[in-house]
Amino acid sequence: MSTARIPGRKRVIEYPETDGKPMAENTLQFEWIVTVKEGLDALYREVPLVFVAGDLFWYPIEGDNRTRLAPDTMVVFGRPKGHRRSYLQWLEDGIAPQVVFAILSPSNRPAEMQHKFELYEKFGVEEYYIYDPDSGLLEGYRRRAGALKKIRDMAGFVSPRLGIRFEPGEGPDNLVIVRPDGEPFKTFQEVDDERRELARQRNELVRERDEVSRQRDQEAERAARYLAKLRELGIEPD
DSSP states (O other): OEEEEOTTOOOEEEEOSOOSOOSOSSHHHHHHHHHHHHHHHHHTTTOTTEEEESSOOEEOSTTOSSSOBOOSEEEEETSOOOOOSSEEGGGTTTOOOSEEEEEOOTTOOHHHHHHHHHHHHHTTOSEEEEEETTTTEEEEEEEETTEEEEOSOOTTOBOTTTOOEEEEOSSSSOEEEEOTTSOBOOOHHHHHHHHHHHHHHHHHHHHHHHHHHHHHHHHHHHHHHHHHHHHHTTOOOO
């Protein structure tokens, strides 16, 4: 549990790190949360001052442990990587997450989502993306003139902050998120399948190389025996 002391007071404010609720309600929602979070982590792996987190409590106001948010994924530019028990904004140079993602579940209610939207808008989020894998619904909001405005068409939209492109398909669970280098975000299973395929190809190349080397050694051995036989017969090969 995170704690912080309020200047001039003896009372210590506790900032809970969990509300006891599960991160996801079903396997599809969980897979998408992990895919987005890990995809962004990989995208910014070599950039020191970009912090990416999933399902982490964010407290925007010092001394207020009731106002909190827990985006499914959040990206904070200007803050170092590293583990945190919660994101206490006043201890992070006052920097709010610039980009947040919500992966919907069947239990999400309009009033709940509206409340989160209002808080994200109030506390400075620049880009807010909502995806419902069960229906295929994709929405995006971008800050303009101090408010989060809905993006009219998300098909092919490129995030100004992240540089990723959204390619929603027809029907449920059919979104493709494309990195700036043209590579799509992948599930853990897809990444593991690629890793296994690369390992198989590498082993195959090693096997082929060893086979070629073995055949070369055999040919050299046969040639040596042939030359030795000629010399035994008194024939000196050219």
